[in-house]
Amino acid sequence: MMEHTLFIRGLLDPSENELIDTSEKFADDYSELIKKASDMSDMTISSITNETLVETTKLKEFKEAGAGGILDCKIKSIILPLLADHVLREANHYIRLLNNYKK
Numbered sequence: 001m002m003e004h005t006l007f008i009r010g011l012l013d014p015s016e017n018e019l020i021d022t023s024e025k026f027a028d029d030y031s032e033l034i035k036k037a038s039d040m041s042d043m044t045i046s047s048i049t050n051e052t053l054v055e056t057t058k059l060k061e062f063k064e065a066g067a068g069g070i071l072d073c074k075i076k077s078i079i080l081p082l083l084a085d086h087v088l089r090e091a092n093h094y095i096r097l098l099n100n101y102k103k
Contacts, residue, residue: 001056001094002030004087008066011083013076022062029055046102053098060091 009023033055037048067084069075 001059001091002027002034004063004090005030005059008063008079008087011077011079013078016076019066019075026055026059026062049098049101053095053102056091056095056098060088060095063088063091 005023005026009020009027012019012023014020033048033052036051063084066075066079067081067088070077070079070084071081
């Protein structure tokens, strides 16, 4: 998911400062989750899974809003609507995997 945020950031028009900043924040948050996952002595897998699920749900909402904005021509970017939908579906798939893991 971190790569998605960096990918999205790179395809946004430079004038979309707020969206670029949001993408950067998601990348930073996922980077922190990766660091936590590599140091399992401080945190359990269940806790990391829950944190990742929360963060990915927020990212899914960001992608959803972005896909809508691109489709409605309200966001300046070189992202095709089909690509925006694709990365949104990948977030939904990852959320499904995380929820299945929690069971």
